[in-house]
Amino acid sequence: MSENILIELKGLTKSYGYGDTKYFALKDFDLTIKRGEFIMIMGPSGCGKTTLLNIIGLLDRATRGEYILNGENVANISMRRQAKLRAKKIGFVFQNFNLIEDLPIIDNVSLPLVYTGYSKTAQLKNASSALRRFHLQEKEYYLPYQLSGGQQQRVAIARAIVNDPEIILADEPTGNLDSRSSHVVMEELKAIHEEGNTIIMVTHNPALTVYATRVINMLDGQIDTDIKTVEDQNLPQPISVKIKKRKKSRRK
Ligand SMILES: Nc1ncnc2c1ncn2[C@@H]1O[C@H](COP(=O)(O)OP(=O)(O)OP(=O)(O)O)[C@@H](O)[C@H]1O
């Protein structure tokens, strides 16, 4: 198996209900994702985009089919380890922000660090620098309701990247933003991608696909079209892999 393959989905199916009312949110879905891809997923409401992200992000399970993450079949990973993987490797931006109402935004952003063994001070420091990245340093102690929709979405993205995850799953991160905030968010995601991280993002906005290395259109729980705009060999590499390769080449 190529070391660049991050995610393999084989015959992934998610169904709800039984018998006549059985409904397929995903149907025999096959997809291979390489490290460093920036995938945009498009498609009509209800076609299974959020369902797909939730399964990839280990928040939900498929009814049938295989999910191989980093070469490991997820079905064989204990719930405990799945939770750890989720905390260390995956950052989420949810469709509806999911901020905790009565927590200042700095504490919202530091939430993914709570189980990582960082001291409270280190957690707040990291959260603070993630907020700075999104130009929200002056609002650290505001509550979510005191921010605009665009600002709340930036907090949600700061929270998604605070633990330096390899995989970022973003469900319409610019859905509620004006074009200027949307630009800020996309430039940040671009920078995160160029650091070698893998991004899978749902969007309804075709103008944003210029940021993607691959655009997948879904229809009725399946892939309708799948277009790569960047060759695999030109995808950004994770910084750690680059260092390893450099070491190897020095030895030669
Ligand atoms: N818990 C559930 N029980 C029953 N059906 C569900 C459940 N969750 C999702 N579905 C159905 O699965 C389908 C796919 O839902 P999903 O949320 O993945 O769509 P989506 O592509 O993200 O749509 P949108 O663009 O509106 O966010 C929908 O028809 C939805 O009604």
Ligand SMILES: [Mg+2]
């Ligand atoms: Mg959705």
